[in-house]
Amino acid sequence: xxxxxRLGQVLVYLAxxxxxxxxxxxxxxxVDTSLKRPVDIFSxxxxxxxxxxxxxxxxxxxxxxxGYFLLNSLIVVAAAVTVSLVxxxxxxxxxARFQLRFGVRKMALYLVLFVRMLPGIMxxxxxxxxxxxxxxxxxxxxxxxxxxxxxxxxxVWMMQSFLEEIPRDIEEAAMVDGDSRLAALWRIVMPLxxxxxxATSIFSVITTYNDFIIALTLTSTPxxxxxxxxxxxxxxxxxxxxxxxxxxxxxxxxxxxxFALVVQRNFVRGLTLGAVK
Amino acid sequence: MALAVDIVAERESRxxxxxxxxxxxLLLLPAVLALAAVSLYPALDGINASLHRFRYGLDKxxxxxxxxxxxxxxxxxxxxxxxxxMFVVIVxxxxxxxxxxxxxxxxxxxxxxxxxxxxxxxxxxxxxxVVGVIWRLLYASDIGIVDPLFQALGMGxxxxxxxxxxxxxxxxxxxxxxxxxxxxxxxxxxxxxxxxDPMEAARVxxxxxxxxxxxxxxxxxxxxxxxxIVLRTIDAVGTFDQIFVLTKGGPGTATQLISIxxxxxxxxxxxxxxxxxMLIGVLAFLIVLMTAAVRLMRRTSEKIE
Numbered sequence: 001x002x003x004x005x006r007l008g009q010v011l012v013y014l015a016x017x018x019x020x021x022x023x024x025x026x027x028x029x030x031v032d033t034s035l036k037r038p039v040d041i042f043s044x045x046x047x048x049x050x051x052x053x054x055x056x057x058x059x060x061x062x063x064x065x066x067g068y069f070l071l072n073s074l075i076v077v078a079a080a081v082t083v084s085l086v087x088x089x090x091x092x093x094x095x096a097r098f099q100l101r102f103g104v105r106k107m108a109l110y111l112v113l114f115v116r117m118l119p120g121i122m123x124x125x126x127x128x129x130x131x132x133x134x135x136x137x138x139x140x141x142x143x144x145x146x147x148x149x150x151x152x153x154x155x156v157w158m159m160q161s162f163l164e165e166i167p168r169d170i171e172e173a174a175m176v177d178g179d180s181r182l183a184a185l186w187r188i189v190m191p192l193x194x195x196x197x198x199a200t201s202i203f204s205v206i207t208t209y210n211d212f213i214i215a216l217t218l219t220s221t222p223x224x225x226x227x228x229x230x231x232x233x234x235x236x237x238x239x240x241x242x243x244x245x246x247x248x249x250x251x252x253x254x255x256x257x258x259f260a261l262v263v264q265r266n267f268v269r270g271l272t273l274g275a276v277k
Numbered sequence: 278m279a280l281a282v283d284i285v286a287e288r289e290s291r292x293x294x295x296x297x298x299x300x301x302x303l304l305l306l307p308a309v310l311a312l313a314a315v316s317l318y319p320a321l322d323g324i325n326a327s328l329h330r331f332r333y334g335l336d337k338x339x340x341x342x343x344x345x346x347x348x349x350x351x352x353x354x355x356x357x358x359x360x361x362x363m364f365v366v367i368v369x370x371x372x373x374x375x376x377x378x379x380x381x382x383x384x385x386x387x388x389x390x391x392x393x394x395x396x397x398x399x400x401x402x403x404x405x406x407v408v409g410v411i412w413r414l415l416y417a418s419d420i421g422i423v424d425p426l427f428q429a430l431g432m433g434x435x436x437x438x439x440x441x442x443x444x445x446x447x448x449x450x451x452x453x454x455x456x457x458x459x460x461x462x463x464x465x466x467x468x469x470x471x472x473x474d475p476m477e478a479a480r481v482x483x484x485x486x487x488x489x490x491x492x493x494x495x496x497x498x499x500x501x502x503x504x505x506i507v508l509r510t511i512d513a514v515g516t517f518d519q520i521f522v523l524t525k526g527g528p529g530t531a532t533q534l535i536s537i538x539x540x541x542x543x544x545x546x547x548x549x550x551x552x553x554x555m556l557i558g559v560l561a562f563l564i565v566l567m568t569a570a571v572r573l574m575r576r577t578s579e580k581i582e
Binding site for chain 2: 012015016019020022023024026027029030033041042044045084087088090093094095097098100104108110111112113114115117118119120121122123124125126127128129130145146148149150152153156181206209210211212213216217227228231232235240242245246248249252253256257259260261
């Protein structure tokens with residue numbers, strides 16, 4: 001390596017170090033604030049808590065209903081993601097394996113993309129009116145139905161590309177041996193598609209868990225409000241409680257950050273939504 | 278590939294064949310119904326609402342195109358559109374440039390390539406609401422760090438969210454922090470799936486790095502870049518959560534994007550019809566973008582295949 005190349009190498013790592021610092025420091029500031037006592041929060045810049053306290057986290061549960069928010073998020077995300085995985089995988093299988101007539105394939109894919117790209121704000125007003133008619137405002141069931149529908153688009157899109165990569169010969173052999181199509185799908189194809197299914201579920205969990213505007217407009221009390229809405233309720237107050245707000249942010253971010261670290265590899269694919277194969 | 282299917286099909290009786298032909302449509306049906314229920318149905322319902330007059334949140338009957346006329350004559354609507362357009366153009370431009378730069382830095386032999394990538398994309402994975410909280414904490418004039426940082430550099434404390442211009446730049450910075458990783462990821466994937474031979478050949482011929490980049494890498498990257506830009510633009514138009522947490526559109530109307538204005542119109546002033554009239558206008562624009570996105574995506578995947 002010539003000295004010039006070595007210098008270039010050093011500069012690359014330096015630039016990346018700066019980028020990583022910019023990406024991560026804001027997270028640390030939130031964690032830092034969440035662990036401080038109120039007096040310390042206001043006592044000037046300190047990059048490390050003077051005295052670590054979990055009081056802000058305790059107050060989330062005792063004063064700010066975060067137990068309910070967590071429970072709601074858990075139930076809504078689990079139910080909605082499960083339903084959408086079933087519906088979406090079946091549809092993806094149909095798209096990946098069959099010659100569909102009457103332009104059905106194209107229409108289905110357009111519908112999928114349409115749902116995926118529709119900004120949440122566009123859905124809120126009509127969904128609010130519809131749920132009000134059905135008496136489903138401020139219920140977990142209402143949120144589950146909507147998230148399941150929305151997330152189905154993501155599952156179809158992802159699973160279709162995963163299923164296409166699995167060679168057809170294998171399941172066809174199983175069908176020649178007497179399996180029905182669904183049996184072949186369940187017994188042969190799904191085990192092979194497992195990594196794709198896992199990646200898809202993880203992203204489904206992330207996007208559903210992270211959603212704010214739909215839950216914000218369609219729920220109004222801790223009986224159905226999810227974590228992101230819970231986080232925002234700490235801001236509406238006249239005097240902002242910085243400590244609990246920071247703690248709420250940490251609670252909101254933590255599950256997703258852990259996910260991201262655990263499933264690095266399959267991450268890219270879901271995040272770029274098949275824009276690049 | 279279709280051969281094996283044919284053999285299987287031939288063994289089946291006619292009736293079974295016909296039933297088998299229905300299978301894919303039956304598999305597709307539940308998903309299509311679910312998708313239509315959360316997109317087409319609300320869209321039609323929204324169009325319907327946009328043609329009705331609402332008072333105190335109650336439907337007061339058909340109103341023709343009145344809502345559209347009101348929206349069209351509303352200076353705040355046009356201001357929100359202008360703010361949104363400016364926001365989208367600025368953030369997408371910065372994010373594309375930074376994303377490209379980062380991708381070029383990472384698309385090489387690196388130590389710790391995996392962890393580096395994950396750390397860089399962390400901002401885009403967390404809930405936008407939490408992004409709002411994080412920056413609220415950074416910008417806060419009493420407990421934040423941005424003001425002290427400026428003071429340490431010998432400048433005055435900017436109180437970012439308190440003044441119109443700085444608040445707008447403040448939300449631009451937040452969006453850049455959150456979404457540059459997406460552009461970075463897509464561009465990186467594009468770089469890594471690119472044939473290396475033309476660049477190698479050019480290097481042998483003695484072309485400089487910049488020449489190689491502009492003559493070979495960039496043209497090959499163009500389709501991926503376009504897809505990334507269109508996708509990001511569509512998302513940016515709907516930006517809501519972070520603004521809601523940070524400024525609620527203020528101070529004044531400095532950061533009032535169309536999503537915030539439509540939200541206020543619907544849920545603060547209970548003017549559902551008027552809000553839908555606004556959103557349908559925006560939707561029409563987005564559909565054009567979406568169609569472009571689909572076309573581009575199809576062309577990209579054809580090229581890569």
